[in-house]
Amino acid sequence: MADLEALTPRQRDIYTFIRTKIQGRGYGPTVREIGLNFQIKSPNGVMCHLKALQKKGLIHREPNMSRAIQLLEDPVNAHRMGLKLIGRIAAGQPIEAIEQSEELSFSDWIEPGDKFALRVTGESMIDAHIADGDFVVIRRQEQARDGQIVAVRDDDGEATLKKYYRERNRVRLEPANKAMKPIYRDRVSILGVLVGVVRKY
Numbered sequence: 789m790a791d792l793e794a795l796t797p798r799q800r801d802i803y804t805f806i807r808t809k810i811q812g813r814g815y816g817p818t819v820r821e822i823g824l825n826f827q828i829k830s831p832n833g834v835m836c837h838l839k840a841l842q843k844k845g846l847i848h849r850e851p852n853m854s855r856a857i858q859l860l861e862d863p864v865n866a867h868r869m870g871l872k873l874i875g876r877i878a879a880g881q882p883i884e885a886i887e888q889s890e891e892l893s894f895s896d897w898i899e900p901g902d903k904f905a906l907r908v909t910g911e912s913m914i915d916a917h918i919a920d921g922d923f924v925v926i927r928r929q930e931q932a933r934d935g936q937i938v939a940v941r942d943d944d945g946e947a948t949l950k951k952y953y954r955e956r957n958r959v960r961l962e963p964a965n966k967a968m969k970p971i972y973r974d975r976v977s978i979l980g981v982l983v984g985v986v987r988k989y
Contacts, residue, residue: 794844802826802837803846806857814907814923816857858904902928903983906939906947913937913949916964918985924949925984930977937964937982947979 795803805825809817817825819834828834838857841847848858908922916937918924924939932938938952940961950961950971961971 795841795846798826799837799840799844803841806841806847807859810857810859814905904928904980905986906949908949912963912965912968914965916951918949918964919987921987923986923988924982925986926980927983928980932978932981939979939982941977941979949982952976952978 802822805822806816809815809821819831819838822834822837823829823831826834828837838847838849842849845860848860903925905923905925908918908920908924911920913919918937926939932952934953936952937949939947939949940952941947948961948971950963953960953962955972957974959973959976961973961976963970
């Protein structure tokens with residue numbers, strides 16, 4: 789586990805700032821936001837701190853994405869990522885709830901490298917039971933099959949979550965909301981495919 793004590797005071801402050809932003813709004817700050825908050829005039833100055841945090845195993849940065857800072861681990865709130873699975877509960881006809889000794893683990897969702905999470909804003913996927921404020925877990929890959937829900941990056945570096953369909957000379961990004969129209973693009977950059985949804989009540 790990475791140790792915050794190994795960081796310089798400035799690195800520790802920047803790490804805390806990044807963690808607070810991600811926990812508060814679901815995505816990390818930009819290099820510019822970090823620079824403004826800590827009065828670091830040069831983007832290169834910010835990058836030096838980010839590279840140090842990355843080297844020490846605290847963050848991961850996606851190239852060519854302005855806000856793609858991910859926490860690899862949180863030494864302040866580190867704990868086992870699992871819940872005791874004690875049985876089943878009916879959402880239809882009642883069933884007998886029998887206590888079990890299994891554990892429901894989320895470790896396969898949160899291992900760094902091949903997966904990442906995004907916080908959903910908006911109602912475009914509500915008919916797929918993905919609501920505003922949910923967290924979606926995305927498996928990183930550049931290809932997708934028709935009908936899969938994908939995270940797609942646009943030219944501004946912002947991400948959108950839609951169903952993916954290839955048409956003859958274009959791509960259709962279909963919302964799961966009957967009140968919204970599909971988006972058409974000549975080409976898209978697929979960040980990955982949806983593998984999970986997390987909702988906190």
